[in-house]
Amino acid sequence: MKNTEEFKRIFEKYKRYSVKIIFRTVKDKALADDISQEVMLKLFQMGDRLDTSDEKKIRSLVGIISKHKIQDYFRKKHVKWEKFTLDEGREQDEERLAGGADPLDVILRSEKKKYELLILERLREKNPENYDILMQVKYYGRTPASVAEEYGISVNTLNNRILRTRRWLKKELSKHYGL
DSSP: OHHHHHHHHHHHHHHHHHHHHHHHHHHHHHHHHHHHHHHHHHHHHHHHGGGOOOOHHHHHHHHHHHHHHHHHHHHSHHHHHHHHHHHHHHHHHHHHHHHOOOOHHHHHHHHHHHHHHHHHHHHHHHHHHHHHHHHIIIIOOOOOOHHHHHHHHOHHHHHHHHHHHHHHHHHHHHHHHHO
16 A cells, blocks of 8 residues: 555545445444454555555455454454353343242253353364354354355355254253253
8 A cells, every 4th residue: 555545545435345244244333333443454554565456356355354353253252252141041040039930940040051151162162163153143143145155165064064063062962961
C-alpha cells in the first residue's frame, strides 16, 4: 500500500462488506463492527504487501480475513462458554425448588449439566474443528451450506463430521449414564 489515503479508500469501500459477512454469523451489529475492525487492522498491517491494483483480489481478501476472524472469535474459550453458563441453570434450579420440586432431583439435574459441559470441553480439546462445526450448525442455527463453505468442505462432509461428533458425544454420555 503506497500511502494512508489508499488505505482510507479501501477502508471506506470494504468496511461495510466485512461487517455484512461477519454479521451473518454472529448476529450482533456491535460485535460485527469490532471483529471487522480487526479485519481492517490486518489489512493495514499488510502494508506494501497488499496489492491495491485489483479490486476483486481486495474484496476476496477482505472476505477471507473476515471469515478467519470469525473463526478466531468462536475459538476463544470465553465465547464458547458464555452460551453454556451454569448460572442459567442455577436460576432454573432455584425456581424448581421454590415450586416445590424434590431437592435431590434438582441436585441430580445440576450434576448432569456439569457433566455434559465437561464432555463438551473434552470434545473442544480433542477436536476443536468438529466442535466449532457442531456449535455453529446445531447451537447457533447456521445453515450447513454456509458452514461448509466457510471450512472449504462439502455439505456431505460437514454432515458426516456432525454425525461422527454426535456419535462420540453419545458414547461419552453412555459411559456416565449407561445409555
